[in-house]
Amino acid sequence: MKPRFTKGGPPRPVAGGRLSRWVPATAFLLVVTTSCTGSAPGDGAPSGGRPGAAGVGDRLFPALGNGGYDVTHYGLTLDYVPETNHLKGTAVITARATQPLSRFDLDLSGLRVRTVTVQGARAQVARSKDELIVTPGKTVRNGETFRTVVTYDGTPRTLKGDDGGVEGWVKTDDGSAALGEPSGSMTxxxxxxxxxxxxTYDITVTVPKDEDGDPYDVISNGELVSEEDSGEAVTRHWRNQEPMAGYLAHVSVGYFEIHKGWTGHDVPVYVAVDPDEAEGSADVAGMVSEIVDWAGDRFGPYPFSSAGAVVDHLPGLGYALETQTKPYFDAAPDRALLVHELAHQWFGNSVTPRRWSDMWLSEGMATYAEWLWEEEHGGRSTPEIFQAFYDGTDAESEGIWAFPPPEPPGAGHVSDPPVYGRGAMVVHKVREAVGDETFFGILRTWTRQHRHGSADTRQFIALCESESGKDLGALFDTWLFGEGKPSQRQE
Structure with a gap:
């Protein structure tokens, strides 16, 4: 993610045309919908197992995720009507049990659940806040691969986060955009x-044609594998073959100009641009190709089977998001913003934070990619940018010493300046300490070792030390974990 507006006040320009995040409280309606009827939690639970945990214990988002199983594939079949903002869905969730499961939870905010089956048999269901509690007819064995099918419908919610920003299912002037960081995908x-x-994901979306008989476009992650026109509606099936975190799943519905091409390294590129942003986005497809090849030379081979971007027209959203394979932009992006979100395809999407407190690994790396791009394209050197952040003269340096990057004080602070700017400063200090050859080797090893997986801060520190052969404890204690602004002579 790259914020474009500053919190607590109206938007103000910063370097490169980018803004930090702010969204007025009245910009979007928070839609509150229904619950599902069913048994109370624990009623009729099968014997021989135990309930999966509601939440994975993340310090910042304790209710997100669930214990007792690991999802391997989502098959989502959606019918969406833009005029009424009504969504009807069937989710086929294939998972492997990591314990004997008498009961398990799914994250779901709003929407009305109609039916749930587990291994083809009807399951009991209950709702508790954003938890859908599923009790199968018999215990799911430890290690068993099982399939859960949920049918649901309703008006999907737009959520307002603790930082004032919006996520979830967000209405646009000609359709909608599904934006998931950090918890919006459950809407x-x-x-x-x-x-x-x-x-992995298969996302199939059917949308009726508009009143003039024109079809809406539907854009999602991965590759378009089929498109069917029934005369009344158009169905598009998108497939994401590489593993993806839920917050990176995306659907955009609206009218778009589609640009297709290839990078110089033979990666297919698919760029969708809202006509209202076409004038400012004329070079986006070419820039995507250029940046993906540039990043691949520095960070390792591009990790996905396609690349691209979605440039929508959504005034007031206030941020861009690294949705997998096709980053989402609320308006025409500048080159630095494209660099940031495309760098996330390596750092954040392929190598995903294990916990939300590890988010600095993604945002710090993506911010440092901006610094590298500037250094190599006639701008400031990375030491000059580092110094501007340290001195507080860079337009994005405000607030970077508020807390250590891996220790946001609460959920509303995961996108605050220390996670970005100070995170990038940590990366630069590592580069200074180990030298360029070892530094870029560390980045390529990191993206190779954890490709399509999750990783955490301690693993990154261990890799830096093992690859360099140096004890970097003082560096990380000072620049990553230290409170306040350190002396530049501290190591």
């Missing part, structure tokens, strides 16, 4: 919505 499909549980 449009049930699942295990914590970054530590990644899965």
């Amino acid at each position: 449009w499909f049930p699942g295990n919505h914590h970054p530590s549980d990644k899965a």
Whole structure:
């Protein structure tokens, strides 16, 4: 994610045309919908197992995710009507039990659940806040691969986060955009919505044609594998073959100009641009190709089977998001913003934070990618950018010493400046300490070792030390974990 507006006040320009995040309280309606009827939690539970945990114990988002199983694939079949903002869905969730399961939870906010089956048999269901509690007819064995099918419908929610931003199912002027960081994906499909549980996806969306008989476009992650026109509606099937965290799943419905091409390294590129943003986005497809190849030379081979971008027209959203394979932009992006979100395809999407407190690994790396791009394209050197952040003269340096990057004080602070700017400063200090050859080797090893997985801060520190042969404890204690602004002479 790259914030574009500043919190606590109206938007103000910063370097490169980017803004930090702010969204007025009245910008979007928070839609509150219904619950599902069913048995109370624990009623009729099968014997021989134990309930999966509601939440994975993440300090910042304790209710997100669930214990007792690991999802391997989501098959989502959606019918969406833009004029009424009504969604009807069937989620086929394939998972492997990591314990004997008498009961398990799925994250789901709003929407009305109609039926739930586990291994083809009807299950009992109950709702508790954003938890869908599923009790199968018999215990799921430890290690068993099982399939849960949930049918549901309703008006999907738009959520307002603790930081004032919006996520979830967000209405646009010609359709909608599903935006998931950190918890918005649970507003449009049930699942295990914590970054530590990644899965492959098939997303099939049917949308009726508009009143003039024109079809809406539907854009999602991965590759378009089929498109069917029934005369009244168009159905598009998108497939993401590589594992993806739930917060990176995305659907955009609206009218788009589609640009297709290839990078110089033979990665297919698919860029969708809202006509209202076409003038400012004329170079986006070419820039995507250029940046993906540039990043691949520095960070390792591009980790997915396609690349691209979605440039929507959503005034007031206030951020861009690294949705997998096709980052989402609320308006025409500048080059630095494209660099940031495309760098996330390596850092954040392929190598995903194990916990939300590890998010600095993604945002710090993506921010440092901006620094590298600037250094190599006629701008400031990375030492000059580092110094501007340290001195507080860079437009994005405000607030970077508020807390250590891996220790946001609460959920509303996961996108605060220390996670980005100070995170990038930590990366630069590692580069200074180990030298360029070892530094870029560390980045390529990191993306190779954890490709399509999740990783945490301690693993990154261990890799830096093992690859460099140096004790970097003082560096990390000072620049990553230290409170307040350190002396530049401290190591």
